[in-house]
Amino acid sequence: MNISENTVVSLTYELHTTNQEGQxxxxxxxxxxxxxVFLYGVGMMLPKFExxxxxxxxxxxxxFELSAVDGYGEKDPGAFADLPISMFTEQGAEAPNVGDVIPLQDNNGNQFRAGVTAVHEQTISVDLNHPMAxxxxxxxxxxxxxREATPEELTHGHAHGADGHEEH
Incomplete structure (x- = not known):
């Protein structure tokens, strides 16, 4: 069977990027x-990957290689923010360090992660871009x-394991 819409695919992969020197x-x-393991064709994966x-x-x-545009996009220079350090230290917790990835939540309750780029006396600077941007x-x-997706997988919009029997 060939990979096509509404099939469940199981695969191995290694993912690499390149550094400043091209390595x-x-x-x-x-x-x-x-x-x-994923349900092909329902938007779970990067479109160009599929x-x-x-x-x-x-x-x-x-x-194959995906360009940044076909992956997670180019870095958005406007996707940086300074957050009050008190957001992180209110209950006695220590402030994050440069390089840490911290969990955040937007006003709609959507969770995402941000990379800490600087720690100041009153604020923490974060990069809101995807780490692979x-x-x-x-x-x-x-x-x-x-394999063909089961009717239940199609209804749920995701694979239930390589054999279709994974519970959730």
Missing amino acids: QVFVEKADEENAL EHLTGLTVGDEYS GKNLIFAGKILSV
């Missing part, structure tokens, strides 16, 4: 024991399984 830098991987997998079948290996994404891996 590849390892980011993360999913191996056969911890494969990535596009590169279209038509592949079990055993196929793949390797501005970076090309280099993927390589292998297709482990492809």
